Amino acid sequence: xxxxxxxxxxxxxxxxxxxxxxxxxxxxxxxxxxxxxxxxxxxxxxxxxxxxxxxxxxxxxxxxxxxxxxxxxxxxxxxxxxxxxxxxxxxxxxxxxxxxxxxxxxxxxxxxxxxxxxxxxxxxxxxx
Amino acid sequence: xxxxxxxxxxxxxxxxxxxxxxxxxxxxxxxxxxxxxxxxxxxxxxxxxxxxxxxxxxxxxxxxxxxxxxxxxxxxxxxxxxxxxxxxxxxxxxxxxxxxxxxxxxxxxxxxxxxxxxxxxxxxxxxxxxxxxxxxxxxxxxxxxxxxxxxxxxxxxxxxxxxxxxxxxxxxxxxxxxxxxxxxxxxxxxxxxxxxxxxxxxxxxxxxxxxxxxxxxxxxxxxxxxxxxxxxxxxxxxxxxxxxxxxxxxxxxxxxxxxxxxxxxxxxxxxxxxxxxxxxxxxxxxxxxxxxxxxxxxxxxxxxxxxxxxxxxxxxxxxxxxxxxxxxxxxxxxxxxxxxxxxxxxxxxxxxxxxxxxxxxxxxxxxxxxxxxxxxxxxxxxxxxxxxxxxxxxxxxxxxxxxxxxxxxxxxxxxxxxxxxxxxxxxxxxxxxxxxxxxxxxxxxxxxxxxxxxxxxxxx
Numbered sequence: 001x002x003x004x005x006x007x008x009x010x011x012x013x014x015x016x017x018x019x020x021x022x023x024x025x026x027x028x029x030x031x032x033x034x035x036x037x038x039x040x041x042x043x044x045x046x047x048x049x050x051x052x053x054x055x056x057x058x059x060x061x062x063x064x065x066x067x068x069x070x071x072x073x074x075x076x077x078x079x080x081x082x083x084x085x086x087x088x089x090x091x092x093x094x095x096x097x098x099x100x101x102x103x104x105x106x107x108x109x110x111x112x113x114x115x116x117x118x119x120x121x122x123x124x125x126x127x128x
Numbered sequence: 129x130x131x132x133x134x135x136x137x138x139x140x141x142x143x144x145x146x147x148x149x150x151x152x153x154x155x156x157x158x159x160x161x162x163x164x165x166x167x168x169x170x171x172x173x174x175x176x177x178x179x180x181x182x183x184x185x186x187x188x189x190x191x192x193x194x195x196x197x198x199x200x201x202x203x204x205x206x207x208x209x210x211x212x213x214x215x216x217x218x219x220x221x222x223x224x225x226x227x228x229x230x231x232x233x234x235x236x237x238x239x240x241x242x243x244x245x246x247x248x249x250x251x252x253x254x255x256x257x258x259x260x261x262x263x264x265x266x267x268x269x270x271x272x273x274x275x276x277x278x279x280x281x282x283x284x285x286x287x288x289x290x291x292x293x294x295x296x297x298x299x300x301x302x303x304x305x306x307x308x309x310x311x312x313x314x315x316x317x318x319x320x321x322x323x324x325x326x327x328x329x330x331x332x333x334x335x336x337x338x339x340x341x342x343x344x345x346x347x348x349x350x351x352x353x354x355x356x357x358x359x360x361x362x363x364x365x366x367x368x369x370x371x372x373x374x375x376x377x378x379x380x381x382x383x384x385x386x387x388x389x390x391x392x393x394x395x396x397x398x399x400x401x402x403x404x405x406x407x408x409x410x411x412x413x414x415x416x417x418x419x420x421x422x423x424x425x426x427x428x429x430x431x432x433x434x435x436x437x438x439x440x441x442x443x444x445x446x447x448x449x450x451x452x453x454x455x456x457x458x459x460x461x462x463x464x465x466x467x468x469x470x471x472x473x474x475x476x477x478x479x480x481x482x483x484x485x486x487x488x489x490x491x492x493x494x495x496x497x498x499x500x501x502x503x504x505x506x507x508x509x510x511x512x513x514x515x516x517x518x519x520x521x522x523x524x525x526x527x528x529x530x531x532x533x534x535x536x537x538x539x540x541x542x543x544x545x546x547x548x549x550x551x552x553x554x555x556x557x558x559x560x561x562x563x564x565x566x567x568x569x570x571x572x573x574x575x576x577x578x579x580x581x582x583x584x585x586x587x588x
Contacts, residue, residue, distance in 0.1 A: 125574035126377035
């Protein structure tokens, strides 16, 4: 019985000892993990801060860009309006020029006809 | 089964081979096409053509312009076997010049100067413009004896028999209208008359009566006589070669069948033509002639009563010339000359190569201080009568009308007076109301102008 008791005790001790050794390793492991996590957390925080800063900066940039874009859009709209206006004016000018050319052509035709008529009358006047 | 597999393998192999060959041929053709498409064509498709000789850049020297005081207009010697006389020249215009004034000064007709200078306003040409003086002529295809008149060219040629070397005098003429054309054929000078009386033919008398301008049975010598100062009566009854009181009509179809000359030209002809001189009247709008181994062609606008065979005859003549020569005729030049009908001899063919030397020089005739026969406009007088002939907005048209009135025969002086934006054509001055009324009547009958009499400014 005693013997059995001693064997069980030794086995238990051995088991406890063994169990104790595993816990220390684990602890070290956990500690290392914790350290790593901490570093990572630090890094993440830093990254987050950086991201925040970047986001803030980006926000500022976006605002500026938006402002710029707005200004550009306004300019573009203005330019488009002016271009349209210019086109309209050019169109009107072209129409006017066309009308003038037509009038000039008609005048030239009338002048030519007059000249022909005058010439015919002159030739007739040269008869006896 | 096995056979089928074998065949498919074989066909796949064949396809690969074909593909390989195709790729190879593509690569080859790509390599060959690199130097240029033309080369590849030549190499692969056709033999290389003989290389064309390098085009020699002909540097034409600037043609020198020779300024001359005078140029011969009427008297020419005829070189042996030559049909072309005279030479072309040009004159620079000044403000106020008209083509009829230049024409008369150089003994050219209205038709000749206007045909030689197409697009130029006859009455109001631009100043500082070159005007061609077409003083080169191809002699008509007729016996060179006595007088030959080419109706199509509106020109008379007088061949002199007594001179040692053959010579010809030439003058522009006015001829009959379409309704009353000049006769054609052989005739001779029957008699001559200085200061002839015009016995008005019944048909003309009737025409004038209808126009409201009745004529007397005969018109005595003087400014109103249309025969002018000299007349050659032809054997063909009723037809004359005479002067005119309307010099601007020379070069126009304006007579009742007679032949009119400038007053200064009829004087010369009258003095040089004896009675019995043969007169040949022809109608040759297409003329071909030679001078110094070069064939020239002169084309005039044909009259409406022209025989249609005339053009065929000319083509046959040209083909014959080409046949006799080893060289090809430039038919494009012929077509151009026919289309333009400028009345100027155009070189179309060199019988032997190198005869066309080009225009070695261009003659510019110095503009005279005064053109012979140019109508003069007397100074304005406040105490004179005038006729308002036109009131226009167009300055050119006003100038044209004034010029035409000035060139009537006898002259009616006229000028353009500008008033703000209006241009008034004023005829005058006239010494009295009768003269002014006569002028107004002539403006109405001859030019369809309703003139308004302008009274003199009365002195208070």
